[in-house]
Amino acid sequence: MADFGSTLEAFRTDVREWLMANFPASLKGATGGGERLEALSPERDAWRKAMGEKGWGTPTWPRAYGGGGLSREEAKVLAQEMAAIGAYNPIGGMGVIMFGPTLLEYGTEAQKHAYIPAIVKGEKMWCQGFSEPGAGSDLASLQTKAVDMGDHYIVDGSKIWTSGADKADWCFCLVRTDTSKKHEGISFLLIDMAGGGVEPRPIRLINDTAPFCETFFTDVKVPKANLMGPLNGGWTIAKRLLQHEREGISGAGGGPGPGAVPGPPLKDLAKAYVGVDDSGRLTDVDLRRRITEHLMEERAFQLTGRRAAEENRGNSGPNAASSVLKNVGSKVRQDKAELSVEVLGHQGLGWDGAGFTDDETGTIKAMLRTKSGTIAGGSWEVQLNIISKRILGLPEVTQAR
Numbered sequence: 001m002a003d004f005g006s007t008l009e010a011f012r013t014d015v016r017e018w019l020m021a022n023f024p025a026s027l028k029g030a031t032g033g034g035e036r037l038e039a040l041s042p043e044r045d046a047w048r049k050a051m052g053e054k055g056w057g058t059p060t061w062p063r064a065y066g067g068g069g070l071s072r073e074e075a076k077v078l079a080q081e082m083a084a085i086g087a088y089n090p091i092g093g094m095g096v097i098m099f100g101p102t103l104l105e106y107g108t109e110a111q112k113h114a115y116i117p118a119i120v121k122g123e124k125m126w127c128q129g130f131s132e133p134g135a136g137s138d139l140a141s142l143q144t145k146a147v148d149m150g151d152h153y154i155v156d157g158s159k160i161w162t163s164g165a166d167k168a169d170w171c172f173c174l175v176r177t178d179t180s181k182k183h184e185g186i187s188f189l190l191i192d193m194a195g196g197g198v199e200p201r202p203i204r205l206i207n208d209t210a211p212f213c214e215t216f217f218t219d220v221k222v223p224k225a226n227l228m229g230p231l232n233g234g235w236t237i238a239k240r241l242l243q244h245e246r247e248g249i250s251g252a253g254g255g256p257g258p259g260a261v262p263g264p265p266l267k268d269l270a271k272a273y274v275g276v277d278d279s280g281r282l283t284d285v286d287l288r289r290r291i292t293e294h295l296m297e298e299r300a301f302q303l304t305g306r307r308a309a310e311e312n313r314g315n316s317g318p319n320a321a322s323s324v325l326k327n328v329g330s331k332v333r334q335d336k337a338e339l340s341v342e343v344l345g346h347q348g349l350g351w352d353g354a355g356f357t358d359d360e361t362g363t364i365k366a367m368l369r370t371k372s373g374t375i376a377g378g379s380w381e382v383q384l385n386i387i388s389k390r391i392l393g394l395p396e397v398t399q400a401r
Contacts, residue, residue, distance in 0.1 A: 015081045022050040023087045033092025048090040052121030057091025066120035095119035095126040097248035099172050102241040106229045129159040129173030137382050140183045146175035155220040165200035165213035168193050178232050188234035190226040207368040245377045246326035261340045261366045263359035270343045294335050301328050320390040323383040330373035337367035
């Protein structure tokens with residue numbers, strides 16, 4: 001634990017003073033984290049640098065690699081004080097949510113010192129090379145190959161649904177290094193996206209954004225030092241990383257999750273667009289009931305996320321409960337987005353133009369984006385299988401022939 005006068009209140013005072021000196025007031029209420037450096041305004045870049053140098057973008061990561069080295073209690077105080085002034089965490093992305101925690105657990109000291117400092121400072125972006133056109137839910141059937149060439153590997157193949165591949169600096173990638181085995185023939189490689197032979201092609205989605213890519217690897221040379229974990233031992237690492245991904249996608253850790261609806265809270269949105277009666281209640285009784293049910297479900301989800309975090313304190317990371325959070329979180333976001341579009345009425349159907357605000361057009365696009373939430377990070381059905389086997393202890397059902 002860092003020494004801040006030996007009390008959390010002394011630490012809280014230091015946090016307030018530091019935030020007052022370093023957080024640009026113009027960014028109050030803004031969101032972000034994980035953007036490319038060239039896309040940042042001077043104020044956002046200054047905030048990124050301040051938080052990165054302090055290590056507070058990854059507050060509980062070890063100081064030895066540039067993290068904050070804070071206890072969980074101190075990290076909670078930091079989060080509270082940032083929320084109180086409308087400050088956001090500018091250090092994010094897959095490097096923080098997924099790869100970094102996995103690297104801390106499975107990487108060599110050389111790999112940790114090579115990659116974590118740039119993640120902590122928000123200087124490098126990472127993408128995930130897992131799914132392939134013929135290997136989605138059955139990920140272990142992947143065919144992208146890494147051939148041993150002595151002091152390096154040559155990688156050939158393709159990945160799909162590679163989030164942010166066109167903007168990423170590095171890719172953590174699953175490759176086949178043994179064709180005679182399925183799960184035991186997979187290795188975990190770290191690939192430089194600018195090293196030659198890597199071609200990401202953005203995929204345009206129904207909401208008119210392109211967050212995903214097809215990614216093609218052609219004779220890509222990867223040093224053997226970039227193998228993380230043992231040769232043919234990548235499946236174990238991948239399963240751990242996927243637990244981090246599911247927790248991140250769920251939004252249980254405090255992040256918005258994919259498809260977050262812009263604008264004010266749902267209840268305030270409904271009051272503004274639908275109207276209230278003399279008692280201040282929504283005039284639409286049925287809508288009022290459904291919003292109330294949603295808010296109750298959302299609150300239960302948040303409390304479940306907190307409980308899971310508390311239970312994980314004695315462990316090194318998330319467990320199979322992340323599958324529960326992933327499924328429930330994706331459903332909660334879908335319900336919220338659909339209710340928001342309904343609340344907006346005809347204003348919720350606008351795509352662009354002077355007759356619609358950015359929040360209004362953003363709501364319909366967010367609603368469409370949430371549809372991928374039950375597929376990304378392992379489909380709804382895959383998570384139900386994990387829940388049934390690893391949490392409930394049910395036997396695996398095989399179909400009779």
